[in-house]
Structure formats: structure tokens, C-alpha cells
Amino acid sequence: MEQQTHNNKIDQKVFEELCDAIGRENVLDNIEERVCSPFDTSEGKSIPDLVITPHSTEQVSSLLSIANKHSIPICPQWAWTGLSGGDVPVKSGISLDLKNMNRIEPLNARDLTVTVEPGVVIKDLQDEVAKSRLFYPPELGSAGFSTIGGRVAESTGGMIGMKYGVTREYVLAMEIVLPDGSVINTGRKTLKSVAGYDLTRFFVGSEGTLGVLTKITLKLLPMPEKIGTVISFFSDIDSALNATDSILIKNHLHVRSLEFADKICIDAIRESTEGEIPEEVGALLLIDVDGNEKNVANDISRIDALCRENSALNTSIANTDEKRNTLWDIWKSISPSLFKVNSMEFNEDCSAPRSKVKEALKKVYELGKAHSLQVAAFGNVGEGHVHLSVICNNGKVVDVPVNNLISQIFKDVVSVSRSNRSAQGVGDTKSEYIGLELAPHEIEIMRDLKRMFDPKSIMNPGKTFGNSSVHRNTHYK
Ligand SMILES: Cc1cc2nc3c(=O)[nH]c(=O)nc-3n(C[C@H](O)[C@H](O)[C@H](O)COP(=O)(O)OP(=O)(O)OC[C@H]3O[C@@H](n4cnc5c(N)ncnc54)[C@H](O)[C@@H]3O)c2cc1C
Incomplete structure (x- = not known):
């Protein structure tokens, strides 16, 4: 192994065990490869001890079983377009880079479904199904580079959710590697299935904290004329x-x-x-x-x-x-234009019942004025979802008035709307606000479920309910 790790659980013996199981060529330990993998658009950064690039479910399974045995943190990732630090390995350990798992299974257009590996880029998926005049509706500004694994793990929304709904509504079935290395299949590859609890939905939006999604079956629709x-x-x-x-x-x-x-x-x-x-x-x-x-x-x-x-x-x-x-x-x-004309902007988002959007926006602008800061708003008001950009021209990334304003916006907007995480995931940067939106008993049930699937907490530790770091610049669309 090239150098000392942050995580003292990865010694030479564990390193060799990983190389034997996954192949030396898929275990990246030199500093160049490690510094290039660990951040997203939230600009959070934390260098992993190793980056591992598996090619198959079997390799992911071997990796997780070794990591679980030695209690090594695993952070799944690939395209790093997330906005809330979900793909930043805040506890070091292993960054699980899924770029090589990018196959699309042959499409049977008559089934209106397609099965893909998590590393498939959304645009490639859309282009492939378009050949059969089908379409996968969830559409984001990041379609050209974000992957289906990240999008399902963050349960992303998008620009045409008004008519077609969000990612969650299109996931029919999944193959998932659990933290102990076992492989489960959830859901059915049919357009309808109601047997048992909906485990598929449970893993949608789990932000890499419960297991690794290795195959995803999606519902498709006929392309509008x-x-x-x-x-x-x-x-x-x-x-x-x-x-x-x-x-x-x-x-x-x-x-x-x-x-x-x-x-x-x-x-x-x-x-x-x-x-x-x-x-x-x-x-x-x-x-x-x-x-x-x-x-x-x-x-x-x-x-x-x-x-x-x-x-x-x-x-x-x-x-x-x-x-x-x-x-x-x-x-x-x-x-990007807001960013260009101002030296810094901080992106947040919130959701309100449609009838309360005016009230929520009024509160946001009042709070901006009270803090002597400008807040720009844009977004899908059809769905009651608004992106908020706090504009800051003093050039500082960590700024107390900005953080105060954002906290206050979250508190006041939640009092109107009940939701401040309507997109972009919770990740690391928004985890301190989760208690504003979820009741303590809801959080406790979620923590119990996390413990059941991941008793050693190796999967993306520090995210969703973890300790958050400071606000960082998030800049998108
Ligand atoms: C220009 C732009 C516009 C955007 N617009 C929107 C928007 O309108 N609405 C919205 O909701 N979001 C939006 N986003 C953010 C969006 O959430 C991300 O684009 C996307 O979800 C992350 O995909 P990724 O492939 O980059 O995943 P990454 O950033 O690499 O990972 C994201 C999260 O998923 C987890 N993960 C990734 N793969 C797996 C896997 N196989 N198994 C388990 N966990 C996994 C990671 O651990 C991490 O927590 C936008 C981002 C950009 C840059």
C-alpha cells in the first residue's frame, strides 16, 4: 500500500485481502487517485483511504463483507453531482466508485421497463430508450453527467415532475448489496406488484446509508409526440x-x-x-x-x-x-448566472403545498431583508418546489450572517410548508436541519431501521442523521 491511511482499520493485511477479492487493479491507493474522488458540488472535501472501482455485483459483495468484518466506512459514489455532500467520504475509509458498473440490459420495449447498472449516466439511458420511442421522464439539469445510482439514492425530483412525478415513481425493482455482503432483490420487474412491504421504496432516497444499489429496473413511458x-x-x-x-x-x-x-x-x-x-x-x-x-x-x-x-x-x-x-x-x-454576477451564492430548496407558495416566498424575502441579504427564488412552482439562492458578495464561503439566514429560512419555511428537503438529498450539509422536518419518533424509527440493516454503521456514516459540517457553496442548474 502506497501510504498511511486515516483509518487505522486498513492495514497492509486488510489491503491485501481487498486486492485478492476485488483485483489489485481495482484498488486505487495512490494520492492522485484518492484526491480526485472525494467531493461533490457542495465543495466539501475529505480524502478516502482507498478508492475501489468494482465491475460486478460479486465484487461489491466481497468488498462489503470485508469492510463489514473490519468496520471500514464505505461511501458509494460516481458522478459527484450531488449538492449536499452525500458522496463525500466524511469518515474516510473506502470511496466505492461505481463508474465501471454502467451496463444497460437489452430493452424489451413491450414490457415498458429497462434494467440498468447504477453507473449509467441519465442522458445515455434516455438516448438508449428513445431508440424504441420510449422515455424515462425524471429530468434534471444534471442529466448529462449524473447517474441513475445517484439519482435513485437521492430520490431526485426534476423539471417535469409536475406531470410525470419524481424518480421514486419509476423504480420498480432493485438488486442491492447489504452491508454484510449479502445480495437481496426487492420489488418485481412488472408494472404492478403489491406483495409485502415496499422495500424498493425504502431504499430509494437512502443516500448510500443502507446498502449499495447494483441493479435498478425502471418503468418507461411511450414518448409524447x-x-x-x-x-x-x-x-x-x-x-x-x-x-x-x-x-x-x-x-x-x-x-x-x-x-x-x-x-x-x-x-x-x-x-x-x-x-x-x-x-x-x-x-x-x-x-x-x-x-x-x-x-x-x-x-x-x-x-x-x-x-x-x-x-x-x-x-x-x-x-x-x-x-x-x-x-x-x-x-x-x-x-450559474447568479454565481457569475455575484461573488458567492448558497443554494437551498424548500417545498410548500401549492396554496402556500406565496406565503413561503414572502417570508423568505422578509428574512432576506432583515438580514440585509438578497435571496433569489426560482423553481417548479407547479409542484410548490422552489430553489433559493442566498447571494453573498463578500467573497467568504463560511459566513455567519448567511448561515443565520439559511437556518432562519429553514425554520420559518418549515412552519409554513413542512418541508425543506424537497430535492438534493440531506447528505452531510443538511443533516443538522432534519429535526426541523421529521418528528423525533420518525427519526428514531429510521435510526432503528438503519441499525437493523447496518449494525456497524459502515454505510456512508455521518450522512442524513450524522453531524453536519458548515454550509458550503452549492451552485447548480
Ligand atoms: C446542474 C445540477 C442540477 C440539479 N438539479 C436537481 C434538481 O432539480 N432536483 C434534485 O433533486 N437534485 C438536483 N441536482 C442534484 C442531484 O441530486 C444529483 O445530480 C444526483 O442525484 C447525484 O447523482 P450522481 O450520479 O452525481 O451521484 P453522486 O453525487 O456520486 O452520489 C449522490 C448520493 O448517492 C449515493 N449513491 C450513489 N450511487 C449509489 C449506489 N449505487 N448505491 C447507493 N448509494 C449510491 C452517494 O453515496 C451519495 O449519497 C442537481 C445537480 C446539478 C449539478
Whole structure:
């Protein structure tokens, strides 16, 4: 072994045991390989003692059984696009890099399912199933690089959850290696199955703290014939939010996505929109509908009219795929643009029942003012989910007023909404807030379940219920 480890449980003998079981070439111990693996977009960093890159379920099983025997922490990971430090090996030990487990099993389109290994990148999966005119709906800004393993482990949401729901709704069955090395199969590869407790859902969103997901069977849907997009500009937030009620509740339009952005976000992206957004715009809605050509055209013109009825200053319809992609690219650039025009931003998110979004946003802006800090808001108001970016221009990453404001936002928003972890996982950076959202007895039941599956707490220790570190910069979309 190349150098001393942080974790005194990995000595030369254990190192050799790992190499014998998994292959020397898959056990990376030199410092270059170790420093390149241990962080995500939360910018947390902790160097693992070893990085292990298995190729099969059997190798993962051997690894976990050795790690369990010697009580060595395991942190599963691959694409590191997480935003809450879930993939940072905070207790050192072994980073389990799943990049080599990236096979997609041959697709049987008539079953409307596909089985994949955890290291498959979402875009590759989407491209593969598109060949059979099928689609895997959960869609994120990170689709080009995040993996299905990370997405299932974090139970991610996404931009078209309004119509199609989130990752959780698409996971039918899984093969999972438990901390003692045993392999279990949960769920069924059928579109319907109700036998017994739903173990599959239990592992979705478990953030690598219960076991390693080694195969995932997903539900697919027929690809919609056409997608249409409308962008609508309003002078103020209330008019934009009233328009969303008018579209969804009063006129029952089942839209694919319904995204909102406030003035701070709009100001940040104005430059990249080639003058399309007038100065007086204080809020915008970006709305997608899908279906057959005729229905899409009909829905788009109704949405256009409803936005205008709710005082929209201007509405623009994307008639071509090129224009649609441009609008969505601009949308995805909100967070990077906020980062570009300000020296630092801290991303959080919260969820409220739709009817309380206005109240939750009002509280957030009031708190920002009280702390002399700006808070930008954007997100899927159709689902009541808003990303909040606290803007900080003093260039410091760890900043007491920012942390105070974020804590206060979490407390006050939870009092309105009951949820401050609607996406992005809890991981390491948000674990200190879990008690705001979950009752003590819920946490105790979860801890008992964790102990049952992982009595030695080797799986991703320090996450979800663990001690959190300071806030770090998270910057996305
Ligand atoms: C540009 C951008 C936009 C985003 N937008 C959203 C959004 O709208 N909504 C949202 O919810 N999130 C969003 N995210 C964050 C999203 O959570 C991550 O993109 C994704 O879930 C992490 O995938 P990954 O493959 O990078 O996993 P990693 O970051 O490597 O791991 C994430 C977590 O999963 C665990 N894990 C990974 N693989 C396995 C496995 N096989 N078995 C067990 N545990 C495993 C890890 O231990 C870690 O806890 C965004 C991120 C970016 C960068």
C-alpha cells in the first residue's frame, strides 16, 4: 500500500485481502487517485483511504463483507453531482466508485421497463430508450453527467415532475448489496406488484446509508409526440403565481412543467437572452405541455391567453425544437448566472403545498431583508418546489450572517410548508436541519431501521442523521 491511511482499520493485511477479492487493479491507493474522488458540488472535501472501482455485483459483495468484518466506512459514489455532500467520504475509509458498473440490459420495449447498472449516466439511458420511442421522464439539469445510482439514492425530483412525478415513481425493482455482503432483490420487474412491504421504496432516497444499489429496473413511458413551450413575463410575483392557479386549478390544464423565476434571477440571465426580457419584468413562467400535435397547439394557445388574462406583460411561444432548447438552456443557466454576477451564492430548496407558495416566498424575502441579504427564488412552482439562492458578495464561503439566514429560512419555511428537503438529498450539509422536518419518533424509527440493516454503521456514516459540517457553496442548474 502506497501510504498511511486515516483509518487505522486498513492495514497492509486488510489491503491485501481487498486486492485478492476485488483485483489489485481495482484498488486505487495512490494520492492522485484518492484526491480526485472525494467531493461533490457542495465543495466539501475529505480524502478516502482507498478508492475501489468494482465491475460486478460479486465484487461489491466481497468488498462489503470485508469492510463489514473490519468496520471500514464505505461511501458509494460516481458522478459527484450531488449538492449536499452525500458522496463525500466524511469518515474516510473506502470511496466505492461505481463508474465501471454502467451496463444497460437489452430493452424489451413491450414490457415498458429497462434494467440498468447504477453507473449509467441519465442522458445515455434516455438516448438508449428513445431508440424504441420510449422515455424515462425524471429530468434534471444534471442529466448529462449524473447517474441513475445517484439519482435513485437521492430520490431526485426534476423539471417535469409536475406531470410525470419524481424518480421514486419509476423504480420498480432493485438488486442491492447489504452491508454484510449479502445480495437481496426487492420489488418485481412488472408494472404492478403489491406483495409485502415496499422495500424498493425504502431504499430509494437512502443516500448510500443502507446498502449499495447494483441493479435498478425502471418503468418507461411511450414518448409524447410533441412538446410545446411558452414563456410569459409578468411585472410582479403575485400575477405570475395567480396565472399558475388559473392554468392548473381553474382550467385543469395538465402541464408537463411550470417553472418560475423572480427578478433577481431574471436580471442575472438578461444578458444571455439577447434583449428579449424587458427591464420592467419582475417574474417569469416557463411552461411545457406535451401530447399529440393538435392538443399541444390547443393547450399552448389557452395558456398564452390565461397568462395575458393574469396581466402578463408579454408571452412568447416556442414553435421549434431549436427555440424550445434555447429557452430551456437559458433557464438552466439561472444558477450559474447568479454565481457569475455575484461573488458567492448558497443554494437551498424548500417545498410548500401549492396554496402556500406565496406565503413561503414572502417570508423568505422578509428574512432576506432583515438580514440585509438578497435571496433569489426560482423553481417548479407547479409542484410548490422552489430553489433559493442566498447571494453573498463578500467573497467568504463560511459566513455567519448567511448561515443565520439559511437556518432562519429553514425554520420559518418549515412552519409554513413542512418541508425543506424537497430535492438534493440531506447528505452531510443538511443533516443538522432534519429535526426541523421529521418528528423525533420518525427519526428514531429510521435510526432503528438503519441499525437493523447496518449494525456497524459502515454505510456512508455521518450522512442524513450524522453531524453536519458548515454550509458550503452549492451552485447548480
Ligand atoms: C446542474 C445540477 C442540477 C440539479 N438539479 C436537481 C434538481 O432539480 N432536483 C434534485 O433533486 N437534485 C438536483 N441536482 C442534484 C442531484 O441530486 C444529483 O445530480 C444526483 O442525484 C447525484 O447523482 P450522481 O450520479 O452525481 O451521484 P453522486 O453525487 O456520486 O452520489 C449522490 C448520493 O448517492 C449515493 N449513491 C450513489 N450511487 C449509489 C449506489 N449505487 N448505491 C447507493 N448509494 C449510491 C452517494 O453515496 C451519495 O449519497 C442537481 C445537480 C446539478 C449539478
